[in-house]
Amino acid sequence: MSYAQLIGDWQALVVLFVAGVVPNQIWRMLGLWFGGGIDEGSELLVWVRAVATAILAGVIAQIVVQPPGALASVPDALRYGAVAAGLVVFLLTHRSIFAGVVTGEVFMLAGKWWLG
Amino acid sequence: MALPPLDSPQWNSSWLAFGWGLRSITQTILTLVLFATYLGIGALAHDTHFSLLWALCSTLFVWAGPAQIILITTLGSGATIIQSAIAVTVSAIRLFPMVVSVLPLMRTPTTRRRELFFAAHLTAVTLWVECHRFLPQVPRERRIAFVNGLGFGLVSVCLTANTVGYFLAANLTQTLGAAILMLTPLSFLFSTARNSREAADVVALALGVLLYPLAAKMNSGLDILVSGLVAGTIAYGVHWWREVRA
Numbered sequence: 454m455s456y457a458q459l460i461g462d463w464q465a466l467v468v469l470f471v472a473g474v475v476p477n478q479i480w481r482m483l484g485l486w487f488g489g490g491i492d493e494g495s496e497l498l499v500w501v502r503a504v505a506t507a508i509l510a511g512v513i514a515q516i517v518v519q520p521p522g523a524l525a526s527v528p529d530a531l532r533y534g535a536v537a538a539g540l541v542v543f544l545l546t547h548r549s550i551f552a553g554v555v556t557g558e559v560f561m562l563a564g565k566w567w568l569g
Numbered sequence: 570m571a572l573p574p575l576d577s578p579q580w581n582s583s584w585l586a587f588g589w590g591l592r593s594i595t596q597t598i599l600t601l602v603l604f605a606t607y608l609g610i611g612a613l614a615h616d617t618h619f620s621l622l623w624a625l626c627s628t629l630f631v632w633a634g635p636a637q638i639i640l641i642t643t644l645g646s647g648a649t650i651i652q653s654a655i656a657v658t659v660s661a662i663r664l665f666p667m668v669v670s671v672l673p674l675m676r677t678p679t680t681r682r683r684e685l686f687f688a689a690h691l692t693a694v695t696l697w698v699e700c701h702r703f704l705p706q707v708p709r710e711r712r713i714a715f716v717n718g719l720g721f722g723l724v725s726v727c728l729t730a731n732t733v734g735y736f737l738a739a740n741l742t743q744t745l746g747a748a749i750l751m752l753t754p755l756s757f758l759f760s761t762a763r764n765s766r767e768a769a770d771v772v773a774l775a776l777g778v779l780l781y782p783l784a785a786k787m788n789s790g791l792d793i794l795v796s797g798l799v800a801g802t803i804a805y806g807v808h809w810w811r812e813v814r815a
Binding site: 457458459460461462465466468469470471472473474475476477478479480481482483484485486487488496498499500501502503504505506507508509510511512513514515516517518519520521522523524526527532535536539540543548550551553554557558561562565 | 598599602613616619620621622623626627630631633635636637638639640642644650651653654655657658660661662663664665666667668669670672673682685686689690692694743744746747748749750751752753754755756757758759760761762763765769770772773774775776777778779780781782784785792793794796797798799800801802804805808809
């Protein structure tokens with residue numbers, strides 16, 4: 454592996470900060486700045502937490518519905534089926550994250566293997 | 570490993586609390602899930618011709634899996650810096666309410682804002698979930714040190730995973746790559762569901778998943794924000810309605 458592959462050029466690092474670090478970090482710093490006076494049991498925080506949960510749910514749905522990279526090579530039905538199978542096992546095992554994730558993965562890999 | 574009781578001398582110094590936070594990374598399946606997710610991010614960075622240093626800097630300074638995946642895939646597929654920045658910032662909006670809701674758990678009346686800087690930076694889905702689980706077992710005045718230790722441990726695990734994934738990338742088949750990318754939605758879905766205790770949390774999660782495909786049809790570029798605001802507000806409505814009836 455070459456020096457260029459390991460270190461890269463400084464322009465790419467500038468792009469990382471402009472397109473990635475700053476647009477991401479600004480929300481944490483706003484939260485640090487404006488979150489100060491808010492009581493942890495307040496009604497506003499219940500709403501804010503519900504919105505945060507729903508936005509994360511949207512990111513989860515986006516990765517499954519509009520998959521990035523190698524995941525796009527998996528047929529729609531297999532991706533949705535993997536989530537559904539994982540969810541059923543997650544609920545049957547008294548909310549075991551491990552069992553749910555493993556089931557989803559096995560479902561997808563088995564389906565991919567079966568379809569060839 | 571169980572955390573020491575609240576009145577134990579094990580909590581007498583910040584360094585001890587940092588150590589307990591660091592050791593707590595062994596107490597959650599999410600550490601394993603993070604390792605696998607960041608293995609995938611390292612592999613993705615390699616396949617889209619970013620350097621290893623670039624991948625490690627993105628983990629250290631962005632520290633948000635979805636944002637990193639979005640950044641790498643958009644830049645890798647030829648998007649402009651502005652387009653990538655907008656996609657990243659929309660995915661990162663969720664960090665604002667996370668930081669707002671998690672910092673009060675560790676604040677004391679004498680806490681200064683700058684003492685919370687690292688805790689704010691380290692806040693992402695995993696830390697947010699784990700804070701709600703671990704912090705009630707940690708004395709309030711040691712919580713910042715505990716969270717810094719927990720975050721330091723998780724970042725170290727992910728930097729290691731990035732490096733391993735980067736070197737594995739050449740040997741990873743498309744199917745294995747897909748399996749690693751699929752870990753992200755599965756693990757995030759189940760870890761959030763596991764920590765949903767109130768009806769509002771469950772409604773927010775389920776509606777958030779179901780409304781996203783509808784919002785995406787509007788093609789506004791703000792899909793996740795729109796579905797999140799609508800689903801979250803309906804979930805709050807459910808909470809409010811139950812409170813009023815109770």
